[in-house]
Amino acid sequence: MIRRSWVEIDLDVIKTNYKIYQSYIDPKQSVMAVVKADAYGHGAVRVAKALQSIGCKFFAVSNIEEAIELREAGIAGEILVLGYTPITSANDLRAYDITQALLSENYTERMAAKGIKAQFAIDTGMNRIGLDADDSHNCELIIRKYNNQFRLTGLFTHLCVADTESEAVFTEQQIDKFRNVCSLVRDLNLPYIHCLNSAGGLWNDSFGNLTRLGIVVYGLKPDYSNTLPIGIKPALEWKSVVAMIKNVHPGETIGYGRSYKAKKEMKVATIPTGYADGYNRLLSNKGYVLIKGAKAPIVGRICMDQMMVDVTGLDVSFEDEVTLLGEGCNADDMAHFISTIGYEVICDISKRVPKVYL
Numbered sequence: 029m030i031r032r033s034w035v036e037i038d039l040d041v042i043k044t045n046y047k048i049y050q051s052y053i054d055p056k057q058s059v060m061a062v063v064k065a066d067a068y069g070h071g072a073v074r075v076a077k078a079l080q081s082i083g084c085k086f087f088a089v090s091n092i093e094e095a096i097e098l099r100e101a102g103i104a105g106e107i108l109v110l111g112y113t114p115i116t117s118a119n120d121l122r123a124y125d126i127t128q129a130l131l132s133e134n135y136t137e138r139m140a141a142k143g144i145k146a147q148f149a150i151d152t153g154m155n156r157i158g159l160d161a162d163d164s165h166n167c168e169l170i171i172r173k174y175n176n177q178f179r180l181t182g183l184f185t186h187l188c189v190a191d192t193e194s195e196a197v198f199t200e201q202q203i204d205k206f207r208n209v210c211s212l213v214r215d216l217n218l219p220y221i222h223c224l225n226s227a228g229g230l231w232n233d234s235f236g237n238l239t240r241l242g243i244v245v246y247g248l249k250p251d252y253s254n255t256l257p258i259g260i261k262p263a264l265e266w267k268s269v270v271a272m273i274k275n276v277h278p279g280e281t282i283g284y285g286r287s288y289k290a291k292k293e294m295k296v297a298t299i300p301t302g303y304a305d306g307y308n309r310l311l312s313n314k315g316y317v318l319i320k321g322a323k324a325p326i327v328g329r330i331c332m333d334q335m336m337v338d339v340t341g342l343d344v345s346f347e348d349e350v351t352l353l354g355e356g357c358n359a360d361d362m363a364h365f366i367s368t369i370g371y372e373v374i375c376d377i378s379k380r381v382p383k384v385y386l
């Protein structure tokens with residue numbers, strides 16, 4: 029079936045990545061699959077179901093809508109909302125048995141006594157959410173004060189440079205601060221203590237009993253400098269087709285702003301994918317696509333719905349398949365070209381690009 033622009037997602041690759049990661053980390057750690065942002069563009073329900081089928085019991089999302097979507101699709105395990113939920117949605121948290129992160133003292137006070145499951149976020153250096161671990165006495169006070177007003181199931185913190193070897197000291201300090209807060213409330217026997225993300229689980233001291241696995245389950249690297257365990261690979265390919273082929277003569281320009289000028293006779297193909305599909309416009313005159321394994325550089329500015337690529341000297345025909353992301357041009361490489369991260373590249377693929385599961 030010929031489509032315009034689509035992604036192919038291999039759920040077996042996601043399962044394999046999960047298993048490889050699980051065998052790589054400390055056996056005391058269970059994996060919590062981070063499936064926020066529609067599983068980083070891979071489809072949260074399909075990914076969570078695939079992981080649930082191989083024994084995953086813990087899931088994390090960014091907001092209550094994502095959590096409810098999973099529950100309604102039959103995801104049974106713990107679902108933790110890592111960020112803000114409006115206080116007025118407390119009833120939904122309770123009704124769907126969703127665990128809410130407690131962001132601050134103020135937030136905790138407002139959410140108290142609503143009978144919800146919760147875990148305290150502890151801030152150890154990210155300065156995003158959580159009780160300040162530097163005032164561990166106050167952390168202890170708050171945790172004890174509200175312990176009985178929630179079904180409190182744990183404490184967690186978030187590492188901000190676990191993907192960077194040269195910052196190992198800071199990461200160690202973060203884990204130590206978290207360890208300290210946890211030890212002050214050890215007698216409460218909270219079941220889940222967690223501080224590791226994908227990068228943390230790979231390279232750092234194991235502390236706690238859950239690792240929050242995001243980017244690596246999708247087969248991408250936390251940082252471009254990282255190397256992943258052997259066998260972990262991207263689960264998503266992005267495809268399009270050749271919609272038109274034309275000759276462009278020396279001196280003619282291509283696209284908006286006339287940013288590309290032909291120096292010789294060229295053969296140019298138009299690809300019906302653009303920035304409204306989530307293909308980053310910064311790749312204009314920089315990125316490339318693959319057609320039958322050959323690189324075709326993007327020429328001119330990427331438009332909303334189309335882009336043009338140089339196919340001079342290539343054997344290319346109408347409706348040939350084009351690989352935008354795949355082997356030979358993965359999201360980490362594409363991100364590196366334009367100084368961003370693979371996370372953003374895959375999260376940006378828009379809803380109008382249909383997902384096909386293999």
Ligand SMILES: *Cc1c(COP(=O)(O)O)cnc(C)c1O
Nearest residue numbers: 062110186225226240241242243
């Ligand atoms: C997104 C997120 C993760 C997952 O991070 P990865 O680098 O994708 O593994 C873990 N914990 C929190 C709090 C997050 O927001």
